[in-house]
Amino acid sequence: MKHLLKLSDWSKEEILDTLNLADQLKYELKHGITHHHLAGQTLGMIFQKSSTRTRVSFETGMYQLGGQALFLSSRDLQIGRGEPVQDTARVLSRYLDGIMIRTFAQQEVEDLAKYGSIPIINGLTDYCHPCQILADLMTVREHKGSLEGLKLCYIGDGNNMANSYIVGALTVGMRVAIACPNDYRPDPFVLDFAKAYGDRFSISSNVLDMAAGADVVCTDVWASMGQEGEAAVRQKAFAGFQVNDDVMAAANPGAMVQHCLPAHREEEITAKVFEEHADEIFDEAENRLHAQKAVMVKLMAKNK
Numbered sequence: 001m002k003h004l005l006k007l008s009d010w011s012k013e014e015i016l017d018t019l020n021l022a023d024q025l026k027y028e029l030k031h032g033i034t035h036h037h038l039a040g041q042t043l044g045m046i047f048q049k050s051s052t053r054t055r056v057s058f059e060t061g062m063y064q065l066g067g068q069a070l071f072l073s074s075r076d077l078q079i080g081r082g083e084p085v086q087d088t089a090r091v092l093s094r095y096l097d098g099i100m101i102r103t104f105a106q107q108e109v110e111d112l113a114k115y116g117s118i119p120i121i122n123g124l125t126d127y128c129h130p131c132q133i134l135a136d137l138m139t140v141r142e143h144k145g146s147l148e149g150l151k152l153c154y155i156g157d158g159n160n161m162a163n164s165y166i167v168g169a170l171t172v173g174m175r176v177a178i179a180c181p182n183d184y185r186p187d188p189f190v191l192d193f194a195k196a197y198g199d200r201f202s203i204s205s206n207v208l209d210m211a212a213g214a215d216v217v218c219t220d221v222w223a224s225m226g227q228e229g230e231a232a233v234r235q236k237a238f239a240g241f242q243v244n245d246d247v248m249a250a251a252n253p254g255a256m257v258q259h260c261l262p263a264h265r266e267e268e269i270t271a272k273v274f275e276e277h278a279d280e281i282f283d284e285a286e287n288r289l290h291a292q293k294a295v296m297v298k299l300m301a302k303n304k
């Protein structure tokens with residue numbers, strides 16, 4: 001694998017190998033063992049949208065691996081004034097060893113990879129959020145011991161998170177149930193991808209049906225970055241698509257909760273459920289660091 005553009009480009013083995021390396025890097029960090037796998041390397045981080053976790057975890061991860069990261073806001077880059085991505089890709093490939101990009105269109109990420117000559121990592125697009133799902137799978141495996149056969153239920157918008165949960169969780173052997181309003185279903189390409197998994201995948205607007213017997217319950221905001229203008233309409237459309245006590249009662253006893261954050265309490269998740277599962281949610285946030293370090297080592301280390 002050369003890039004992380006979307007999870008459907010990666011095999012089950014590639015995902016699991018990366019999670020294994022992430023576990024190892026986490027263990028080593030906690031025991032004071034450092035590895036400068038990326039000594040002397042520079043990661044460019046292009047942000048067309050806001051970020052707390054992605055920015056800080058990539059920057060810190062790169063530092064821990066012996067390299068450095070450059071924060072490149074599209075407000076300051078010429079890309080923000082219309083310089084084509086084809087040219088940006090070829091220029092930045094002459095300076096950098098890898099690029100992490102957070103933007104709107106998936107095509108922009110694909111084009112960076114097509115025209116550039118260094119590894120490209122998708123730090124979130126409107127279509128998917130692969131780094132987040134690697135961190136989530138790592139967290140589920142830490143808490144549950146394995147992934148195979150577990151049921152993951154996602155409740156809410158059929159957005160970038162839903163798309164990536166479907167692809168990532170099905171690929172590693174989980175069952176996936178999506179509860180979303182009929183007008184806010186996941187991407188057609190992803191629904192087509194899921195068809196190949198038969199009854200391991202289900203989708204419905206009935207929240208409690210989808211949550212029944214879930215081992216992991218996930219959700220995300222009702223209005224994503226770029227959809228702020230639709231917030232009022234979405235508040236109405238998503239009423240009832242909330243992770244609350246009823247949902248947790250339908251799920252398996254001991255079910256865990258994942259939220260990529262930022263969270264909107266009393267919208268997609270109640271404050272009560274959020275706080276009851278805060279340890280799992282903040283483990284998930286922490287694991288962005290370890291999972292992304294593993295991604296960078298896999299894609300960028302010269303001797304790997």
Ligand code: CP
Binds near residue numbers: 050055124262
């Ligand atoms: N979950 C996530 O990607 O968070 P940020 O938007 O803060 O990077």
Ligand code: NVA
Binds near residue numbers: 125159160220260
């Ligand atoms: N769906 C959200 C995820 C944020 C990490 C968004 O795109 O804004």
